[in-house]
Amino acid sequence: MKVEAFADAEALAAPQRSNYFTVFWVQTGRGTFWADLGDYDFGAGSLLFLVPYQCFRFQPDGPLRGVCIQFHANFFCIETYHEQVGCNGVLFNDVYGAPRVVLGPADERELAGLVDALRRELSEQGLAHPEVLLAYLKILLVKATRLKLEQQAGTANTAARLPVVLDELRQLVEAHFRDEHRPAWYADHLHLTPKALAKLTKKHLRKTLTELIRERVLRQAKWDLLHTLKPVKQIAAELGFQDELYFSRLFKQSAGCAPTFFREYETAIRGGKNLSMT
Numbered sequence: 591m592k593v594e595a596f597a598d599a600e601a602l603a604a605p606q607r608s609n610y611f612t613v614f615w616v617q618t619g620r621g622t623f624w625a626d627l628g629d630y631d632f633g634a635g636s637l638l639f640l641v642p643y644q645c646f647r648f649q650p651d652g653p654l655r656g657v658c659i660q661f662h663a664n665f666f667c668i669e670t671y672h673e674q675v676g677c678n679g680v681l682f683n684d685v686y687g688a689p690r691v692v693l694g695p696a697d698e699r700e701l702a703g704l705v706d707a708l709r710r711e712l713s714e715q716g717l718a719h720p721e722v723l724l725a726y727l728k729i730l731l732v733k734a735t736r737l738k739l740e741q742q743a744g745t746a747n748t749a750a751r752l753p754v755v756l757d758e759l760r761q762l763v764e765a766h767f768r769d770e771h772r773p774a775w776y777a778d779h780l781h782l783t784p785k786a787l788a789k790l791t792k793k794h795l796r797k798t799l800t801e802l803i804r805e806r807v808l809r810q811a812k813w814d815l816l817h818t819l820k821p822v823k824q825i826a827a828e829l830g831f832q833d834e835l836y837f838s839r840l841f842k843q844s845a846g847c848a849p850t851f852f853r854e855y856e857t858a859i860r861g862g863k864n865l866s867m868t
Contacts, residue, residue, distance in 0.1 A: 591708075592658070593658075593708050597654065599654040602647065605645055605647045607643055607646065607845075608660065610642060611640070611661050611662070613658070614638040616634060616654065616656040617634060617657065618654070618655045619633075620634065620652075623648055628688075632690060635692060635694070636691070638689055639691075641683055643844075645844075662859065665724070666727060669817075675728050675732050676735050686756075686802070692741065704726055704729060752794050753790060762779060763803060763806055764806075767810070768810070773798075773799040776803075777799075805844075812845070812852070814829075822837075822838070
């Protein structure tokens with residue numbers, strides 16, 4: 591686990607990725623943040639969230655300063671232990687929403703206290719050091735999850751609310767992403783033209799429908815590679831790919847490495863604890 595300050599806007603402007611879960615707390619500055627192919631505005635008092643192997647970059651409008659918190663899944667896997675903090679699919683791995691939480695002054699003061707506590711514990715490494723670190727991290731993630739859920743609920747009856755058809759799209763994608771990858775199929779089931787649906791997804795979800803479906807498929811692929819013993823060919827077939835090589839190319843474009851390397855490298859780091867299913 592790492593807690594580090596950042597202030598080099600130029601370094602963050604280059605596309606990059608890591609194998610850590612990452613939280614950026616932007617304290618001063620504003621601009622645009624890319625996570626994979628989606629772009630999102632941010633300002634001072636923003637929390638931004640990334641999953642391992644996700645490509646990201648910043649386009650700041652000026653000086654940028656803040657704190658970066660990173661933790662590997664062998665320290666705490668938010669996917670395996672989702673029920674403990676509830677942040678998977680809300681802060682991380684939400685392919686339909688912005689990976690961002692906006693903080694108020696009171697929220698920032700509370701977060702500053704948690705970050706100071708994490709830094710102190712990382713420095714002092716006292717009795718039950720990993721357990722104390724994990725406790726502070728869980729509190730931070732739970733509070734951020736509550737804030738995002740409150741902010742989502744607050745837009746339910748405002749102009750910022752997503753069009754109802756995008757809620758229906760989400761339900762369709764969740765039900766059919768394994769066997770249906772064609773945007774036209776989803777448009778037809780929603781009684782829209784592909785062009786009209788594409789405009790809606792780009793405007794409100796900040797990515798094309800093709801990108802959204804692909805991101806959902808590859809998120810499941812990562813889960814299957816990490817938490818099952820299924821061969822890559824079987825995972826590809828179950829996710830609607832007849833061509834294993836094509837699936838592997840798409841995976842490498844997204845994660846920066848081939849499916850087999852991804853599985854072997856991460857499993858070695860985690861000591862095999864991720865393989866919870868057969």
